[in-house]
Amino acid sequence: MYSQLTIGLSNKRHFAFSIPAHFLMLLLASALAASAASSGTDAAPAANSKTLTIAFMRPGPDPYYQDGQNGAVMAAPNLGAKVVTYFSNNSQSQELANVEDAISKKIDGILMYAVSLSAESADVAKANAAHVPIFLLYGYDKNLLPKVAGFEQVNLIEYGKEVGAWLTKHLAEGKVAIITGLLGRGDAEAYAQGFKDGLADDKQLTVVAQVPGDWNRQKAQHAAQDLITAHPDLKAMYVENEDMAIGAILALKRAGKLSQVTVVSCNGAPYGLEAISNGEIQASNTCSPALEAVMGLRVLTGVIGHTTEPGHLYYSLTVFVTKDNIKDANPWVPDQSGIEKFLSLPPLKPVAESDLP
Amino acid sequence: MSSEKSVSNQLANKSQRSQKGPHLTVGRLRIDATTYGSTVVLIVGIIITAILQPVFLTVSNIANVLSQIAVLGILTMAQTIVLISGGIDLSVGSNVALSGVVAGLLFMHGVPLWIDCMVALLCATVIGLINGVLIAQNRAHPFIITLGMLTLLEGIAELVTGGSPVNDMGALATTLGGTIFFGIPTAVVLLFVVVVLTAFFLARTPLGRAAYAIGGNEEASYLSGIPIKRTKIYIYTLAGVIAGIAALTLSGILNAAEANIGTGLELQSIAAAVIGGTPLIGGRGGAWRSLQGVLLLGVISNSLNLMSVGANYQNIALGIIVLIAVMVQKNR
Numbered sequence: 144m145y146s147q148l149t150i151g152l153s154n155k156r157h158f159a160f161s162i163p164a165h166f167l168m169l170l171l172a173s174a175l176a177a178s179a180a181s182s183g184t185d186a187a188p189a190a191n192s193k194t195l196t197i198a199f200m201r202p203g204p205d206p207y208y209q210d211g212q213n214g215a216v217m218a219a220p221n222l223g224a225k226v227v228t229y230f231s232n233n234s235q236s237q238e239l240a241n242v243e244d245a246i247s248k249k250i251d252g253i254l255m256y257a258v259s260l261s262a263e264s265a266d267v268a269k270a271n272a273a274h275v276p277i278f279l280l281y282g283y284d285k286n287l288l289p290k291v292a293g294f295e296q297v298n299l300i301e302y303g304k305e306v307g308a309w310l311t312k313h314l315a316e317g318k319v320a321i322i323t324g325l326l327g328r329g330d331a332e333a334y335a336q337g338f339k340d341g342l343a344d345d346k347q348l349t350v351v352a353q354v355p356g357d358w359n360r361q362k363a364q365h366a367a368q369d370l371i372t373a374h375p376d377l378k379a380m381y382v383e384n385e386d387m388a389i390g391a392i393l394a395l396k397r398a399g400k401l402s403q404v405t406v407v408s409c410n411g412a413p414y415g416l417e418a419i420s421n422g423e424i425q426a427s428n429t430c431s432p433a434l435e436a437v438m439g440l441r442v443l444t445g446v447i448g449h450t451t452e453p454g455h456l457y458y459s460l461t462v463f464v465t466k467d468n469i470k471d472a473n474p475w476v477p478d479q480s481g482i483e484k485f486l487s488l489p490p491l492k493p494v495a496e497s498d499l500p
Numbered sequence: 501m502s503s504e505k506s507v508s509n510q511l512a513n514k515s516q517r518s519q520k521g522p523h524l525t526v527g528r529l530r531i532d533a534t535t536y537g538s539t540v541v542l543i544v545g546i547i548i549t550a551i552l553q554p555v556f557l558t559v560s561n562i563a564n565v566l567s568q569i570a571v572l573g574i575l576t577m578a579q580t581i582v583l584i585s586g587g588i589d590l591s592v593g594s595n596v597a598l599s600g601v602v603a604g605l606l607f608m609h610g611v612p613l614w615i616d617c618m619v620a621l622l623c624a625t626v627i628g629l630i631n632g633v634l635i636a637q638n639r640a641h642p643f644i645i646t647l648g649m650l651t652l653l654e655g656i657a658e659l660v661t662g663g664s665p666v667n668d669m670g671a672l673a674t675t676l677g678g679t680i681f682f683g684i685p686t687a688v689v690l691l692f693v694v695v696v697l698t699a700f701f702l703a704r705t706p707l708g709r710a711a712y713a714i715g716g717n718e719e720a721s722y723l724s725g726i727p728i729k730r731t732k733i734y735i736y737t738l739a740g741v742i743a744g745i746a747a748l749t750l751s752g753i754l755n756a757a758e759a760n761i762g763t764g765l766e767l768q769s770i771a772a773a774v775i776g777g778t779p780l781i782g783g784r785g786g787a788w789r790s791l792q793g794v795l796l797l798g799v800i801s802n803s804l805n806l807m808s809v810g811a812n813y814q815n816i817a818l819g820i821i822v823l824i825a826v827m828v829q830k831n832r
Contacts, residue, residue: 204663205663205760209662352808353810361750364754368568369806370805372564393755413664
């Protein structure tokens with residue numbers, strides 16, 4: 144049931160804001176730095192001196208990253224490790240400072256969602272200089288592959304393509320629209336391209352519009368209102384994540400068009416699965432951040448223990464979900480038995496060099 | 501009290517008289533570019549879009565546009581009052597998020613909706629009051645103080661929600677998020693009421709006139725006997741109340757509350773006010789002017805979506821149109 148699929152540096156908010164120096168800002172920065180530096184959460188007390196210490200770094204407060212972190216923390220004891228967590232507050236400089244702090248604490252490895260593609264190069268350079276293995280969740284860069292323990296992310300194009308292919312089988316003909324996430328990092332663009340690739344063989348379905356939702360529920364709601372105004376006979380809508388899809392669905396409901404428009408999406412968030420079970424979202428390609436982090440931690444501990452070869456790209460495990468198989472979706476927020484299930488799965492297979500994007 | 505009122509009126513009138521800027525004369529018609537620049541751009545934009553996409557001027561699409569600008573419009577009124585007084589409030593967006601989250605969490609725990617709404621409004625008002633007191637009692641610029649408040653409120657909202665959205669706002673979704681009569685969105689009616697009240701407040705009340713006076717020349721206002729600190733506290737508190745109304749409206753429209761729901765609203769509200777004709781320097785502007793800016797942003801966004809313009813091109817188009825609107829009003 145698993146297929147090899149995914150997300151990019153998904154759904155991050157970037158708080159780009161230039162401000163004058165001032166004591167209050169210094170105070171805030173100090174407080175945030177102190178908070179970030181002291182937010183270490185031990186997964187479990189070190190059982191013995193051989194317990195590995197892994198630094199887990201997340202860029203922002205989004206549930207996706209929080210649930211990924213929780214998965215790693217819960218799985219760590221089973222892998223002979225403890226996890227110390229760091230928060231980058233969507234700041235590249237804070238992220239780099241966290242890497243430096245972690246290295247100075249003599250951690251054994253780093254597992255991270257980087258703030259941005261540009262930030263991860265500096266993080267990898269720091270880790271390499273200190274001979275600390277670093278594994279990156281998302282942000283794949285072929286040039287960095289030889290320098291890291293590995294990358295794991297969904298197969299961006301395939302993730303959207305499966306949704307498009309499903310639509311061709313369940314919708315005979317008509318107009319289709321896409322509401323994208325925030326463009327600029329490559330993930331939103333790849334999802335849209337993949338979706339269109341999935342539709343490519345079906346000449347009866349036509350993409351009539353592709354408008355931005357910027358991973359923002361309100362903006363997606365407005366976009367959906369505009370789309371059904373411009374195309375009253377719209378038959379389907381691909382919304383690139385479920386948070387935006389909920390906004391789009393609300394717009395369709397209020398316009399009395401929900402039964403006319405098939406909504407498909409991606410993510411597998413708890414509220415997304417609820418919308419699928421309610422029949423509001425017809426299909427979604429799902430990916431559990433907790434599973435993703437557990438599988439990444441398994442590779443990283445293997446690299447540290449010299450049982451796994453470093454420098455590979457791995458595709459996250461994804462599950463394509465409709466109302467019929469909703470129970471197959473891997474939970475974002477697992478309990479301990481869920482973590483044990485993740486740990487019992489076969490290890491991820493590296494993407495062959497000839498297939499690297 | 502009457503002499504104080506008289507002085508603030510004189511200072512406010514003097515400040516507003518200085519708004520006379522460059523103008524365009526067409527026959528006997530004199531068009532003040534400072535006042536009507538964004539209106540001209542708005543009208544041109546409407547004409548072009550109506551030609552390219554006839555559905556633009558349908559009743560349902562006009563209702564769409566108005567409902568889409570409702571929250572930003574309400575919030576821009578809060579920002580307008582603060583900007584006119586020479587201040588700025590960067591915390592309005594996070595105030596919206598936290599107040600909405602408060603209402604959502606209370607509702608989730610079974611508290612009656614009307615109590616949730618009252619608590620949310622109270623929360624927003626207290627935040628505004630704290631802003632006002634901090635700004636009145638310190639020499640630090642409101643920019644820094646409200647930036648600190650923005651960060652604080654974002655942190656609290658994320659902490660109490662764990663980053664997850666509250667996905668049911670009960671009857672708020674069918675009242676503030678629904679329509680009131682003849683298919684008119686309730687949020688639009690609310691926007692209209694808030695704009696009218698803001699315009700009345702600024703033009704007809706001693707506090708509103710004092711806001712103009714302080715924004716125009718704080719020192720002269722002080723020497724004239726206007727209670728600067730008290731006025732600032734009232735103004736920021738009022739901005740908090742309006743942010744609370746915006747929070748409930750947004751939660752109703754989305755049928756959800758989320759910690760990051762207000763991200764960017766502070767800058768959008770400042771941009772809308774400035775584009776409409778309420779400058780950053782204080783002492784000038786007004787509710788109707790700021791509404792023009794909100795309308796302009798809403799119409800641009802709607803028309804680009806209707807024409808299926810891609811995201812990257814939308815940003816370019818939006819940037820160019822905003823620059824044109826600002827350049828037309830040279831006397832910023």
